[in-house]
Amino acid sequence: MITLDKFYINGAWVAPDAPKTIPILTPSTNARVGTVSLGNAVDVDRAVAAAKTAFETFSLTTKDERLALLRKLAELTPARLGDLAAAITMEMGAPATMSRDAQADAGLGHLEAFIAALEAHDEEEILPNGDIVSREPIGVCGLITPWNWPINQIALKVIPALATGSTCVLKPSEHTPLSAQIYAELIHEAGYPAGVFNLVYGDGPSVGAALSRHPDVAMMSFTGSTRAGSAVSVDAAATIKRVTLELGGKSPNVIFADADVAAAVAGGVAECFYNTGQSCNAPTKMLVERSVYDRALSIARAAADAQAVGDPALKGDHIGPLFDQIQYERVQEMIGTGINEGSRLLAGGLGRPDNLPPALQTGWFARPTVFCDVTPDMTVWRKEIFGPVLIIAPFATEEEAIALANDTEYGLDAYLWTGNEARALRVARRLRAGGIHINGRASGYGSPFGGFKQSGNGREGGKFGLDDYLEIKVRPPFAL
Known part of the structure; x- marks a missing residue:
């Protein structure tokens, strides 16, 4: 002990x-x-x-x-x-x-x-x-x-x-x-x-x-x-x-039809579930262009079903438990709210994963969960869940995608997938978030991290992270 x-x-x-x-x-x-x-x-x-x-x-x-x-x-x-x-x-x-x-x-x-x-x-x-x-x-x-x-x-x-x-x-x-x-x-x-x-x-x-x-x-x-x-x-x-x-955050993940849809959707599911969904910048709101929406749902369902959950003491790419009982109960409550408000359950759901070994059945393991056909009036659209829960919704145009992505009180990170460089730059400029991930690539150590709106203020990391710990003093040059 x-x-x-x-x-x-x-x-x-x-x-x-x-x-x-x-x-x-x-x-x-x-x-x-x-x-x-x-x-x-x-x-x-x-x-x-x-x-x-x-x-x-x-x-x-x-x-x-x-x-x-x-x-x-x-x-x-x-x-x-x-x-x-x-x-x-x-x-x-x-x-x-x-x-x-x-x-x-x-x-x-x-x-x-x-x-x-x-x-x-x-x-x-x-x-x-x-x-x-x-x-x-x-x-x-x-x-x-x-x-x-x-x-x-x-x-x-x-x-x-x-x-x-x-x-x-x-x-x-x-x-x-x-x-x-x-x-x-x-x-x-x-x-x-x-x-x-x-x-x-x-x-x-x-x-x-x-x-x-x-x-x-x-x-x-x-x-x-x-x-x-x-x-x-x-x-x-x-x-x-x-x-x-x-x-906090409710980071959007915008996937256009001209992207590598299979990589974008599977990668987005994995990124959402990483750290058991307990990251403030996790891409928990996937927005998919309508022409590839059905295909994306099929890919997302398969990725969620394939997501392993297991003993954190073991090496591997599985996810572990939620942090504690309070966190587990909050996530269960949000999953239940999603079901009750009419979100379509694509994968996962309430309760612990099946086939947990007996030693782990008292741990705070949740089922990797995906909701689809989610609309902005639903609680799971607006609230940060902080667990392995992804919501998916379609969009028809670039303008609609930007509007849906920005329809949040948060603005920490935003994710974007497209095969068109001009579109990537155009959309990234209009996303109201402190960090933009493009085609699966994120910034590295030394880049600023922080958000817009209710995701906070100030930036952490590298030279930008030094600024918050410094005061500025001005003086004239010395002269007699």
Whole structure:
């Protein structure tokens, strides 16, 4: 049984202010694998105070000094990727292959991209009028990360803080503390000064709110639900701190008849189900040109029926369980709503998959599900389901496709398949989303990630991810 009963504050592992714990559960069996202590406002005060003190000197370090620390972190990380992957599989249910190749790998991929961005970063520039602009670290940063991509989001927030000379307090999801613990160990081993990075476990209403309200925190970076992001913004408003948000999504996947329809549909189904559908940018709304709609439905049904679901401890391209009982019940409720509102069930449906081995029948496994003939008035069209559930609808014209794709309160990613380059560029320009995937290709490490509308504000990754952690100062050139 794993026990995480200390927080990383001011360069040391310290006991929490008060004894409050919750179990760490593994979603494949719902078994308890450990215990984690939860912090409170006193723990946040201690961590913020350490970060504030450390900022006085760390903010004055040179770019070369910060690059040396980042390169040391990059040197150490590969040896812990296996540990990170195993922790992620245990705590949130990502299958072993995906945990290693995507979930854990993100910790190194983003780090290398931030190193490249910092190398190219100009800390000063001369304006056309002769004035000088400097970019300086913003201060103490409060960082709140989710359970669905734990290391990916930790890296996207912690690394730019360290890269710019800011200091930080990380509150990872209290339900995925194992990978966060390993990441803190890596930062400690890399030799960062005490107080530059701090880690406090806790829930949103206690630790998250205390961070967001703290007068000595200069910025908050949050990834999670739109509802929780709104709460962070409200809590931060009184102290006028910067807030960056990466929130929900209902990403459209537009497939034109001139595309490779078989590859587009099968790829879209697989991408929707990846991470058991628990990705905010998953392409969960497939829009297919009417002339190939029936063919697309046949392909989608076959792809969904062929999607393997199984033990996340095993390697392979299967999907694992949903994260926990609450997530499972929400997905079941949404599937039931889709059925009751008249969406046509093409594959999957309510309940667990057939033929799960006895050891997994207490886990939170859902059936890969596809609805078709879905219309904009239906709940499954509008709501983010966050599970292996795809909806499909037809369109007749390019204009209709764009209108249907943009018919959402979100705007994180959008997916587009066509054999016509001019159409790809034309449609991509009009899709209201922060990231566009074209013919199965997405952006890589170092590119900006973030959304329009209620998918959030700010961008994470590469040089754009550094900007949120910097303040701009202007001065005239020196003259007597």
